[in-house]
Amino acid sequence: MTSNAIEARDLGVRFRRGRRGGRSIKDLFGGANRRTRPDEFWALRDVSFTVRPGESIGVVGRNGQGKSTLLKLVAGVLLPDEGSVRVNGGVAPLIEITGGFVGDLTVRENVRLTSGLHGMPRAEVARRFDDIIEFAELRDFVDTPYKHLSSGMKVRLAFAVVSQLDEPVFLVDEVLAVGDKAFREKCYRRMEELLDKGRTLFFVSHNERDLRRFCTRGLYLDKGALVLDAPLDDVLARYNADYAAG
Template identity: 85%
Template sequence: MADDIAISVRDLGVLFRRNRRGRRNIKDLFGGAARRARPNEFWALRHVSFDVTQGEAIGVVGRNGQGKSTLLKLVAGVLLPDEGEVVINGGVAPLIEITGGFVNDLTVRENVRLTAGLHGMPKAEIARRFDDIIGFAELEDFVDTPYKHLSSGMKVRLAFSVVSQLEEPILLVDEVLAVGDKAFREKCYRRIDELLAEGRTLFFVSHNEKDLRRFCTRGLYLDKGALKLDGSIGDVLDAYNADYAPR
């Protein structure tokens, strides 16, 4: 992979099942490949290929259930593909699920140390950045509060604050910021602007057209698990809106 490529995706595919009740019969076992496919299986993504250069800001567009979050999790390494591959040049800082990596019975203080450590931040660096993490999350009065007692907005603030302090070159952001209040959301967006100015790569999944146009220069339009369009964010959003505009 070339040095200027941050993410390389080749012929990516992942197979899901709608439920666990499907069974095959004798005819299926001795039939062709099509008959041997398990009942109720479907390709959440298939034949998806693209490259992301370092410093690019990519927005992923599509209706619910079209593979956007699945693609993000494949890039993050949370899911493994059934076909193809994802190659990452450097580490990733994933903000995908607000509960990911946090333990309900641990305090905010303990969770910061645990989560940042799991992402590879050394203990000395965690200690150095701890006050900034808590200050950004606006949780100074809740440092010794168990995580399970935080509101959903507090959890979002803590997750974003920890992840945005990681030095990883690639930032993965799902739509979790939609849960936070408007003032903190703007604070997060300013932080994303700072990270992009530092040359970080952004992989951003959102239904918010304003946010996509603000951060992203390029878009990926997913439809029925396939990459329908890879182009400028304006062209991608125009195509998506044309497909799903009220008739």
């Protein structure tokens, strides 16, 4: 069994403009170049890296360069068209705030449902329920339908649930930008606690200060390719130089 937390080998994901590209039987047995149609593009291609347990990785790049796609591949919610990604242990994903939550169910019901979908036993959900609600600051909204929560409340609930999962790999996209400053700082303290416990962090952010706070290593994606895998300072210097050059 691998000793790495994450292993990605020659990852590639292809999309059709406007919707996900489907495959025919002929496509499956054709070469990669043959399968690419004029209305398709590769959101990621030939991306390879390994992550050791306990590492904190910052994923940087301009919008639309494959950062969120990479996190979805690691989370297992998106399958690669090429290559493979292997995660040693489970994943606690904070990628899309609506993922797993049902609008017509109450906060109480959604906590039980979403925690269960992530594999938390019913008894453990009951034991941690009060902590989740207190962290999310939703004590007065436990019987409110999820669809009536504000965007900030949805972020608070999602982070409160996911941060209670005992999975070794923690994925955070830029959803925390929706929350207010005070709650975001509380989330960041929780992330530091998880890192202190040896969790592995994959963190997508455009905020350089936040990246420096949590991450020691960076992955720089551009046009679906992994441009640089290096210490975070080197990755940010390269990214900033490329951005300034246009």
